[in-house]
Amino acid sequence: MAHLVDTHVGKRIRQRRWLIGMTQQKLADMVGIKFQQIQKYETGANRVSASRLWDIGEAMGVPVAFFFEGLKEDVSTAAPAGNVPTDMLSDKEAMELVRTYYAIPEAQRRRLFELARVLTDVA
Known part of the structure; x- marks a missing residue:
């Protein structure tokens, strides 16, 4: 082991x-x-x-x-x-999301982040 x-x-x-x-x-x-x-x-x-x-x-x-x-x-x-897994970065979907997120130009990335924050508050 x-x-x-x-x-x-x-x-x-x-x-x-x-x-x-x-x-x-x-x-x-x-x-x-x-x-x-x-x-x-x-x-x-x-x-x-x-x-x-x-x-x-x-x-x-x-x-x-x-x-x-x-x-x-x-x-x-x-x-x-909450719903955050202990080892979030071993989740392929989470890693794909992070990699895709950083591929977005900074201005749009900030807007996407704010949208995610609003959606979290609503849920």
């Missing part, structure tokens, strides 16, 4: 890769490994060494600390507030 930290780091790799629209193959090519190894990292089946995590961070434009963000919350057994 994978260690919780390895699973969390793997999820963060997958989330970042997916959010920036990078394939496993592209990431693997950038860090000089096979895409199957990226799959194993993302599931937590294999641990990522410090130097490899550094390379992955460089390839995806984030510091190594990015992969550990939210670890305390992931470890916590607290119930989610």
Whole structure:
């Protein structure tokens, strides 16, 4: 069974890769490994060494600390507030929404955000 930290780091790799629209193959090519190894990292089946995590961070434009963000919350057994899932960013629909949202020009994005806020207040 994978260690919780390895699973969390793997999820963060997958989330970042997916959010920036990078394939496993592209990431693997950038860090000089096979895409199957990226799959194993993302599931937590294999641990990522410090130097490899550094390379992955460089390839995806984030510091190594990015992969550990939210670890305390992931470890916590607290119930989610409202309808927000505990691990929202592992939900493909939520990730697609975030990626699509940031593809919208800023002015329209702000208006969409305000609309969402109004709709939430009405519900």
